[in-house]
Amino acid sequence: MPATSPAGLSRRGFLAAGGGLSLAAMLGLSGCGDSSSSNSGKAADTLTLLLPGDAPTGWDAILAKVNEKLKNDLGFTIAPQFVAWSNYQQQSLLKFTAGENFDTALQARWLNMIQLVASKSLVPVDGLISKYPNLSKTLDPQLLEQNKWSGKLYGIPQVNSAARFHHFTVRQDLADKLGIGEISTFDQLEKFWYDVKQKEKLTPIGISSNMPDLLVAFAPVGWLNQHDWENPHVSVQTFSGGSLPFYLAQDGKSTGSAKPIPFWEAPGVLDALRKVRKYYLDGIINKDALNVDSSTIGSQFESGRIATRWAMTDGLSSQALTPLRKAVPTAQIANVVPLRGGKDAKPNQTFQADNFVVLNVKGRSNERAMQLEDWVSIKENHDLLSYGVEGTDWKPVGTDKFEQLSQYSFPGYALCWRQKLELKIKGITPTEEAWFDWAQKYDNFTLDPYASFVPDVTPVKRQDSQVNAAMTQYGNPLWIGAVDVDKGLDNLKKAVDKAGLADLQAEMEKQANAYLKGQ
Amino acid sequence: MTTATSTTSSLAKAAGRTAAKRRTGGWEPFTVVSVIGVALFMLICLIPFWVILSGSFTDEQTLAGKGYSLIPQPFSTAAYKLIFTGPTLVSAYVASIFITVVGTVLALSITSGLSWVIARRLPYVSRPLAIFAYIPMLFAGGLVPLYLLVTQYLKLQNSYFAVILPLLVAPFLVFIQVSAFRQLPEEILDSARVDGAGEMQIFFRIGLPLSKPILAVVGLFYAVHYWNEWFTALLFMSDIHKYPLPLLLQNLISNVTFSQMLPTAAEQSTPVYQLRLALTVVTIGPILLAYPFAQRYFVKGITLGATKG
Amino acid sequence: MSTRTSVRSSLWLGLLAVPAVAFFLVFSYAPMAGLVVAFKEFDISKGLFGSPWNGLDNFRYFFASGDAQRILLNTIVLNVLFLAATLAAGVTLAIMLNEIRGRFFKRAAQSTIFFPYFVSPVVIAIMLQVLLSGPAGDGGVVNDALAGFGLPTVSWYTEPGPWPWILTFVKIWQLGGYMSVIFLAAITSIPEDVYEAGQIDGASRAQMALRITLPLLKPTAAVLLVLGVGRIFYGDFGTIYAIVGDNGTLFPTTDVIDTYVFRSLRQIGDFGTTAAIGLFQSVVGFVLVSTAVLIQRRYSKETSLL
Structure with missing residues (x-):
């Protein structure tokens, strides 16, 4: 009942987002939703940036230093606004919708980037980057090329490696103790899990509630899909995150036809589902996933209660070692990428960046925003913002690593991640470093035939949202093995058929074929 | 009042046997049942509270293993250190106290005024007003219009009033108060009128003083809501030095949750379990301290007999 | 009511309501114009008035879903359970608290039972997991107890059946104290002489509670009930989502309108559809409340809300 009281607004924040009114018109004020003019007293010499998360420890001091230098170099300063992660998506969309005049923001496909591109709220940057030498020097031409959507680049891709490839972090000390040694294949991994279960009384794999759709039908590989690890050449597309995954034909380029199929028809998927079901029943994965x-x-x-954890080629999973050693002093961790053929496997990769810095069409000065992006591409400036003051917040270790001295931690991926400038953490384990280095080279991967294909959900919005709901209900339990595969899949098929699977499939085919044609 | 009188008279017939002074007498079965019932419910509330409190002082490693702890062993203040080393904690307390105090006073005054007018059942005024106050409980324009209103027309960004004003009158509490005002005995108000008191005087001199319990309750609820409010602050405050406490804590927790999914450059681990529990303690603390003051009014209560005389 | 208030003094008295009326006009009624987006195909760049109309398309979305019936049913069942349970708990606790004479105990009791209201849904969800599933997902305090008594254990997080009751229990825990405060204030306002009459008649305390206190709490309970009825189509999003989240196996009994909409639209962020569903919930709530008020006026004019 207190939901009816003032706090009700906040509890229902997301749903309350319903109204999209420009109050202006209602009050008879000509309906111009753009308020930027009214704020112009502040002049364009302060850029507003939207950053996710919380202001880092020691932020005021670093910001003062950054602004002092910026003022000297370029004649303006920055005023970043931190928006908590849990509200970032809603808040940034709201600010775009209200026509605010902030200058840059973090956006991505998993946020609202597709919508914002469709509504022309973002400045295309592909024509601009070449004018800024420091920026273009630090961005790989391949990266820019692969992140174009329909031929245009709508933001500056933020990456610290060429490819993003999820894999496993395992407790190497346990593997050694169990006599398995270094793990390099999926079979060894599986043996490790069962041995851990039997002899160590730990949970072999820890899965969290935002992981189910990564486990089986996912590109470049389903995390627990052995078939994918052995044949890492699949292209999987969805209309929106969490929706039904379609597999696209690998020979699409030569035949001109993408032939999308729902995931259950793809090779290896059923086996993987059955295997995960077995893991679930055998207690290999946590039951409360x-x-x-x-x-x-x-x-x-x-x-030290879980033996295997999800990892990404971002060079950061070794961070867990320090706290882990507090609990288990002899702990060792290793990163395992069980590709058949190891580092020569050349798996598929779309090279799509997970994060972009986008320029707001209504920003005070798009030119200065680009100047800022150029400025943070200079090593000295990049390091100041990313790691803090050298000597007090961090110190270099060798040529490519750094040691953290203070608690300062900046969300670089929302402003200044440059593959060539990022330093590795000091405690990086040898296996992680090896795989991280592997992910730095474009040549280690096969270009996904649908690499820069971004399906447009608009024509099938209604069907997609209903399929999405069905996937959460029937798909998630299936992904983690909580239900019988045949029965679960049957229920899922019924639900998505009713929700409009056929429409989605037809639309996917149409768009993917059009994409192939344009290549 | 009619119900009460009729019940009492029927009681007289039914149980007119003993006219002893029950009230000061020993423990009746019902009292015993009540004490046990309340004690049980207290226990259901106290155990989780203890688990939260004790957990907030327990080392993360132990907590991650069991999920809870009944004795803070090994003892650790890591989570509190994390919370209290935040650079803006003092200004956050200041902001929260300002918002809570000013907000509660304003809200309580305005709500009381409206409630009194509705409760008096004035012809052509009270009922339309009640409907007028009820509709916002059901229909809301949504986030975007409110956002535009506050930022572009009222220009209240980074002002504490951006948090106070949008939540100023809660229809729910208006109706709680109306129902309490209506239970004031009409005879008292009438006798005041006979003595020549104006309607305003009646409100200020009789209505409000007689309604202290409900004022305390409604005031308490407003205070609690303002103290907990982070969402409007999130919408309208961009200056971290003006964040109220709940927003600061909200950011801290969501940051911890997400930092595991997204890369941060720092080599540090945050005590996730411990932090969540410690945040609960930090938020509740001040309210639990302030609670007894409000409680005075509805624990002790005021007997109408006393005021009448 | 007994004295006829003159028109002049009623206008004068009306001044007391002016600030609140101004508040509602600015912060509630003005933004309501935003509801038109429910009938529009919303486009960020075109804004509200530039966005094209699309009639009732946004409304069709929800009802086209095969799950609409089940979700509506869940919403109503859960809300009725929550409303009845929290009201009953509030009244019972208030009456019981009123029986307690030890001042210290009474205060301690009140503070304690009010406390759960402050526990955030996330923390509630964690505590429930400890109780029902344990850290690794197999076990939990409740199952340990069941096993201790030789009873079969339950895999709670994959069993939808018990969840309406579990959630109701959570609601009682969360709001029992909060509601009792409202009722306790009402009890405090009951004139002492009413009880004195009861004492003279020799009524036991149980009888007094049942025949004097309880009937006098009716108006307050009626207000809370009517207010609650209006919101019966809203789910309790915060608590339910924090506890159930995306666990599809529990949806058959726990999925309500708000959680369904959140889930199916979080990726697309369609303002038009969310507004349409909000408007639908409001209109249904309005109809229900109007009915409730009419019924109430018919049977007990004394306690009528309006």
């Missing part, structure tokens, strides 16, 4: 969040899994791994 659908209800436990990633930070909880992280914390359990760090206290």
Whole structure:
């Protein structure tokens, strides 16, 4: 009942987002939703940036230094606004919708970038980058090329490696103790899990509630899909995150036809589903996967209760070692990428960046925003913003690593991630470093035939949202093995058929074929 | 009042046997049942509270293993250190106290005024007003119009009033108060009128003083809501030095949750379990301290007999 | 009511309501114009008035879903359970608290039972997991207890059946104290002499509670009930989502309108459809409340809300 009281607004924040009114017109004020003019007293010599998360420890001091230098170099300063992660998506969309005049923001496909591109709220930057030498020097031409959507680049891709490839972090000390040694294949990995279960009484794999759709039908590989690890050449597309995955034909380029099929028809997927079901029944994966969040899994791994955890080629999973050693002094961790053929496997990769810095069409000065992006591409400036003051916040280790001295931590991926400038953390393990280096080279991968294909959900919006709902209900339990595969898949098929699978499939085919034609 | 009188008279017939002074007498079965019932419910509330409190002082490693702890062993203040080393904690407390105090006073005054007018059942005024106040409980324009209103027309960004004003009158509490005002005995108000008191005087001199319990309750609820409010602050405050406490804590927790999914450059681990529990303690603390003051009014209560005389 | 208030003094008295009326006009009624987006195909760059109309398309979305019936049913069942349970708990606790004479105990009790209201849904969800599933997902305090008594254990997070009751229990825990405060204030306002009459008649305390206190709480309960009825089509999003999240196996009994809409639209962020569903919930709530008020006026004019 207190939902009816003032706090009700906040509890229902997301749903309350319903109204999209320009109050102006209602009050008879000509309906111009753009308020930027009214704020112009502040002049364009301060850029507003939207950053996710919380202001880092020691932020005021670093910001003062950054602004002092910026003022000297370029004649303006920045005023970043931090928006908590849990509200970032809603808040940034709201600010775009209200026509605010902030200058840059973090956007991505998993946020609202597709919508914002469709509504022309973002400045295309492909023509601009070449005018800024420092910026273009630090961005790989391949990166820019692959991140164009329909021929245009709508933001500056933020990456610290060429490819993003998810894999496993395992407790190497346990593998050694169990006599398995270094793990390099999926079969070894599986043996490790069963041995851990039997002899160590730990949970072999920790899965959190935001992982189910990564486990089986996912590109470049389903995390627990052995077939994919052995044949890492699949292209999977969805209309929106969490929706039904379609597999696209690998020979599309030569035949001109993408032939999308729902995931259950793809080779290896059924086997993988059955295997995950077995893991679930055998207690290899945690039974509460659908209800436990990633930070909880992280914390359990760090206290030595989980033997395997999800990892990304971002060079950061070794961070877990320090806290882990507090709980288990002899702990060792290793990163395992069980590709058949190891580092020569050349798996598919779209090279799509996970994060972009976008320029707001209504920003005070798009030119200065680009100047800022150029300025943070200079090593000295990049390091100041990313790591803080050298000597007090961090110190270099060798030529390519750094040691953190203070608690300062900046969300670089929302402003200044440059593959060539990022330093590795000091404690990076040898296996992680090897795979991280591997992910730095474009040549280690096969270009996904649908690499820069971004399906447009608009024509099938209604069907997609209903399929999305069905996937959460029937798909998630299936992905983590909580239900019988045949029965679960049957229920899922019925639900998505009713929700409009056929429409989605036809639309996917149309768009993918059009994409192939344009290549 | 009619119900009460009729019940009492029927009681007289039914149980007119003993006219002893029950009230000061020993423990009746019902009292015993009540004490046990309340004690049980207290226990259901106290155990989780203890688990939260104790957990907030327990080392993360232990907590991650069991998920809870009944004794803070090994003892750790890591989560509190994390919370209290935040650079803006003092200004956050200042902001929260300002918002809560000013907000509650304003809200309580305005709500009381409206409630009184509705409760008096004035012809052509009270009922339309009640409907007028009820509709916002059901229909809301949504986030975008409110956002535009506050930022572009009222220009209240980074002002504490951007948090206070949008939540100023809660229809729910208006109706709670109306129902309480209506239970004031009409005879008292009438006798005041006979003595020549104006309607305003009646409100200020009789209506409000007689309604202290409900004023305390409604005031308490407003205070609680303002103290907990982070969403409007999130919408309208961009200056971290003006964040109220709940927004600061909200950011801290969401940051911890997401930092596990997204790369940060720092080599540090945050005590996730512990932090969540410690945040609960930090938020509740001040309210629990302030609670007894409000409680005075509805625990002790005021007997109408006393005021009448 | 008994004295006829003159028109002049009623206008004068009306001044007391002016600030609140101004508040509602600016912060509630003005933004309501935003509801037109429910009938539009919203486009960020075109804004509200530039966006094209699309009639009732946004409304069709929800009802076209095969799950609409089940979700509507869940919403109503859960809300009725929550409303009845929290009201009953509030009244019972208030009456019981009123029986307690030890001042210290009474205060301590009140503070304690009010506390759960402050516990955030996330923390509630964690505590439930400890109780029902344990850290690794197999076990939990409740299952340990069941096993201790030789009873079969339950895999709670894959069993939809018990969840309406579990959620109701959570609501009682969360709001029992909060509601009791409202009722306790009402009890405090009951004139002492009413009880004195009861004492003279020799009524036991149980009888007094049942025949004096309880009837006098009716108006307050009626107000809370009517207010609650209006919101019966809203789910309790915060708590339910924090506890159930995306666990599809529990949806058959726990999925309500708000959680369904959140889930199916979080990726697309369609303002038009969310507004349409909000408007639908409001209109249904309005109809229900109007009915409730009419019924109430018919049977007990004394306690009527309006």
